Structure formats: structure tokens, C-alpha cells
Amino acid sequence: MARILIVDDDELLRALLTYRLSADGHDVLALEDGSRVLSVIEECRPDLIVLDAMMPVMDGFEILRRLKTGASPDSTPVIMLTALKREADIVGALELGAADYLAKPFIPDELSQRIRRVLAASPHSETLDARARRPG
Numbered sequence: 257m258a259r260i261l262i263v264d265d266d267e268l269l270r271a272l273l274t275y276r277l278s279a280d281g282h283d284v285l286a287l288e289d290g291s292r293v294l295s296v297i298e299e300c301r302p303d304l305i306v307l308d309a310m311m312p313v314m315d316g317f318e319i320l321r322r323l324k325t326g327a328s329p330d331s332t333p334v335i336m337l338t339a340l341k342r343e344a345d346i347v348g349a350l351e352l353g354a355a356d357y358l359a360k361p362f363i364p365d366e367l368s369q370r371i372r373r374v375l376a377a378s379p380h381s382e383t384l385d386a387r388a389r390r391p392g
Contacts, residue, residue, distance in 0.1 A: 257281040258375050261302035263293055263319065264337070265311045269360075273306060276364050277371070290314030294322060302332055304375055306367075307354075309338035309345065317349065324353030333374045337362065 260282045262273050270286040277284045285300060287293060291313040297305070305323075309316035316336060323330040333355035338345070341359045349357050355374045358367060 257283075258303035258371075259283045259285070259300065260371070261293075261296065261300065261305045262286040263288075263290065263305065263311070263316070264308040265289055266308070272364070273367075276368065277306075280368050280371075282371075290316070290319050293319050297323070297330065297332065303378065304371060305332055305334045306337050306371075307334050309336060309340050309349070317352065320349060320352045320354060329353070331379055333378050335367075335370060335374060337367065 257280065260277055262270055262277070262284060264270050264273070264286070265288050267288070270288065274284045274286050285296070285302070287296060289312045293314070307316045307319060316338065320334055320336070323332065323334065334353065336349045336354045336357045337360065338357075339360045340346075346357050346359075355377075356370050358370060
């Protein structure tokens with residue numbers, strides 16, 4: 257299926273998301289803070305990023321801003337998964353280019369469905385389909 261990058265400073269949540277998304281058939285990579293995110297994105301070219309907002313080193317909004325603005329914006333879809341529930345946070349993330357926003361606590365099945373929906377609408381969906389059809 258898809259290569260998904262999880263960026264969240266909560267170790268237990270990273271483990272839960274890794275387990276759940278791997279069970280959904282995805283190839284998952286998880287990072288604990290924003291320090292290496294941009295270089296890892298360049299190296300592994302994920303199909304989707306699940307991103308927390310409140311993290312040490314570099315917060316999720318700054319990561320999103322750096323990904324989506326500048327000379328060559330990255331088209332990788334980003335789903336914000338965060339405890340921030342204020343309207344300004346949600347609207348701000350969507351304005352910065354997030355594909356979706358889900359507040360914690362969340363329903364794992366809902367996240368799986370949102371990931372499927374975002375991936376299906378992604379400009380990379382043809383690549384994902386080809387990867388899924390490739391023998392094991």
C-alpha cells in the first residue's frame with residue numbers, strides 16, 4: 257500500500273499508529289520530533305505524513321509550513337493528528353496545506369478511513385496502485 261511517515265513525540269502513540277497502519281498494509285516509519293523530518297522526507301519520499309502539532313525541536317506547524325511553502329513545495333499529503341482543537345489551529349493547518357485534521361483522542365478506524373481517502377485523492381495514487389499490484 258502506502259509509505260507513511262508518523263511524526264509524534266508520544267512513544268506509545270507512535271507504537272499504536274505503527275501497529276495499526278502496518279496492519280492496514282502500509283509501510284510505516286516513525287519519528288519522535290521534528291529535528292530530522294525534512295531530511296527523512298527527502299530520503300524516503302513518503303506517500304503520506306501523519307503529523308503532531310506540539311513537539312520538541314520543531315513543531316508540526318513549522319514542519320508543515322516548510323513543506324508546503326517555498327521555492328519547491330512538497331505535494332506529499334499531511335494529516336495533522338493533534339490535541340489542539342481550537343478553530344484557529346484547525347483552520348491554520350488547513351490554510352498551510354494540511355490535507356486533513358484530526359483531533360486527539362481519535363478513533364483508529366476513522367484515521368484509517370481518512371488515510372485511505374487522502375491517499376485516493378493524492379497525485380501519487382497511480383504510483384501507489386502500481387506498488388500495490390507489484391508481487392511481494
